[in-house]
Amino acid sequence: MVIYTVTGKVGQAGYLDIANSGDIAGKNIYVNMTNRCPCSCVFCLRQTKKMMEGNSLWLKEGEPSVDKVMDLFAPYDLSVINDLVFCGFGEPLERLHDVCEVIDRLKAKYPNLKVRLNTNGLANLIHGRDVTPELEGRFDTVSISLNAPDAEEFLALTRSKFGIQSFDAIKEFAVLAKAHVKNVVMTVVEKVMPEEKIEACRKICEELGVTLRVRPFEE
Template identity: 85%
Template sequence: MVLYTVTGHVGEAGYLDIANSGDLTGKNIYVNMTNRCPCNCVFCLRQTKKMMEGNSLWLKEGEPSVDRVMDLFAPYDLSVINELIFCGYGEPLERVADVCEVIDRLKSKYPDLKVRVNTNGLANLVHGRDITPELAGRFDTVSISLNAPDAEEFLALTRSKFGIGSFEALQEFAVLAKRHVPNVVMTVVEKVMSEEKIELCRKLCNDLGVTLRVRPFES
């Protein structure tokens, strides 16, 4: 599933293909363009083949081309939606050039379109360069999954292929993104993380000059 909305429920039933989402007025539309990710998070559904095959966000037919994504958008009026969010089973910024091209094409028709990316913050490591200048004028919000208050716990949770330096790289990415994007936030999930650790994350975000968003836990 490439374009979808979220019903508010957890799990596969919570994702609705845009074609089945009815009136899009005021809704968030999600764009899922890759299965690739440099992390292997302990809490991710991609841990088992069965979950991957059964999850509607797993792109079973491979990555859609930019033209294919645009064809899927074509029937819909995006002027009525709340926000367009690049987020899916993989890390959206693995395909940063293609994501930017999709945004450029959409903004040529909808210049006021609000766009966000939900990211693990490791795109600069993925591409071996600073990609944050490419976010300018395209994204209104960059939302980075913080997951942990320190490098050791972050690596234990995410099992990033880039190792212990991933946590520092994530922080650097947030600081660099601030130069190009109006709103940079980091997220943690309540109840999954202790209040003490959340406060450590809050201090970290304050030091970086970004906002911490504590997401509600849904079971």
């Protein structure tokens, strides 16, 4: 599915197509525009959980066009939602230009729309340039998956196609993003690492000047 809400635990019936979500007032609405991702994280749901048919985020029919995404939004009043979140099973910024176009078209109608990006922080490596200026005026929050306290463990967990440079790249992305987005956070997943490593990640975030958020691990 392309546009969905989340209820209860993530996975299976936890993902609801916006068409089946009922009243969307006060909810977060999620946008899933690609399957592509440079990582293959060992804890990612796409690696560990088979989704029920009809509740899967895997885009079997390929990437939706910008016009298709806008058509899916058309029946809904986004002025009543909490956040619009670009995430899904792929890395949203694989489609940087298209994501920006969707946001621009939505904000033309809903100028106060709050938009969040959930990202692996590797967009600058994906595109071979600093893309963070393009986040300005579009995203209110950027949430970057940190996942590990050092480069070696980060690579072991994420299996990034960019190799050992990935860890430094996501830290640099966080620092660069701060100049363009008011709220930049980095995340780790509880139970994936012991508490002492989470604290090491917290120290890294303090040094970078961003907030650490510990995400719940879904069994």
